[in-house]
Amino acid sequence: MKQQRAISQRIARLRPSATVEMTEKVRAAKASGRRILSLASGDPQITTDPRIIEAAHKALQAGDTHYGPVLGDPRLRNALAAHEKRRSGAQYDDADIIVTPGGKFALLTALMGTVEADDEVLVPEPGWVSYGPCVEMCGGKPIILPMLDRIDLAVMEAAITPRTAAVIVNSPVNPTGRVLSQEEIDGLVDLADRHNLWIIFDQVYSDLVHTASFPSPQATAKGRAFTFVVDSFSKTFGMTGWRLGHLAVPPGLSKPVSRFIQHSIYCVPGAIQAAGLKALEIYDEVVPGYREMFRRRQSDAAARLDAIPGISCVAPDASFYLFPAVDTDDRALAARWLDLHDVASVPGSAFGGAGAGHLRLTVTAPDREIDEALTRIASAGIL
Ligand code: PLP
Secondary structure: OOOOOOOOOOHHOOOOHHHHHHHHHHHHHOOOOOOEEEEOOOOOOOOOHHHHHHHHHHHHHHHOOOOOOEEEEEEHHHHHHHHHHHHHHHOOOOOHHHEEHHHHHHHHHHHHOOOOOOOOOEEEEOOOOOOOHHHHHOOOOOOEEEEEOOOOOOHHHHHOOOEEEEEEEEOOOOOOOOOOOHHHHHHHHHHHHHHHHEEEEEEOOOEEOOOOOOHHHHHHHHHHHEEEEEEEEHHOOHHHHOOOEEEEOOOHHHHHHHHHHHHHOOOOOOOHHHHHHHHHHOOOHHHHHHHHHHHHHHHHHHHHHOOOOOOOOOOOEEEEEEEEEEEHHHHHHHHHHHHHEEEEOOHHHOOOOOHHOOOEEEOOOOOHHHHHHHHHHHOOOOO
């Protein structure tokens, strides 16, 4: 038998996503009849509002079933620019907004537009599992910088070489839920400016921030000139399966960057974009309630976890994550809780070595399930 030709090294050497693997493990355990209580899911588990579903339905019935504009529906791009203006004060021209199938593709599009073969991209960790692989898919090299509690600008500056093209910055951070301070953002903008770097700013949790302000690099014209903003409808509106997000690019770059869209997906389906437009219309009616629900759950769960010997947990200022420190091996603990107590979590080290000694827990399951999971964790403890 002839041996099959190998798949590309580009794909073969990618690490599988630890969070997707955990989701699949939980799915398989449930399918085999086990009742798993999941504190592992990065899906907010909010039912998409029926008005959003209706908007997609109507668009399909009205015949929106064809190729559409590559950059996205002009009405949606206008609404996204207005949404960003309201949040950060950044005045984007509609022309600088590109609608994408989710935040993940917005990230890939930004990297495709900025990274040359063998370029280096700085990636603080613990960080979201897809940053490194996306950089590698674009031919670049992720430079991992362990930074658990704050962006250490001196360490970041020391890591810059003539090959450094960009830095990926995420706020609020997955997995910790931390919101970067104004001082950190100002320092990053200054650093990127001095070293002529792109900032790729992932703000997919920015609608779930509990504090009054949300600092971002695009808030000043200086930062906006070299920042790509990655955003998404997934977490804000419970629309993970709709695959809808956007990329805001530095002034004038949408045309060249959109060549990647033209030659890959062409466009996001019109009905999905109609749903997004409706979601933004009802934002004030629905999002504050989601945000408050997650804040309440984070604060309750953090207090219960913190009371367990060997676990220390403080509720962060955003998102639906908790990142408790555990006084033991995080991978072994997550495996034990799943195997012996049917509680799913993600080990912090799945988000990079800097996350070791922590677990990432989410408060996206129904209240009842979170309550039961925390009761089991309290009686299991960490030993
Ligand atoms: N960025 C971060 C930090 C995330 O946690 C996620 C999803 O988990 C994404 C981007 C991508 O989200 P989506 O592609 O669903 O918009």
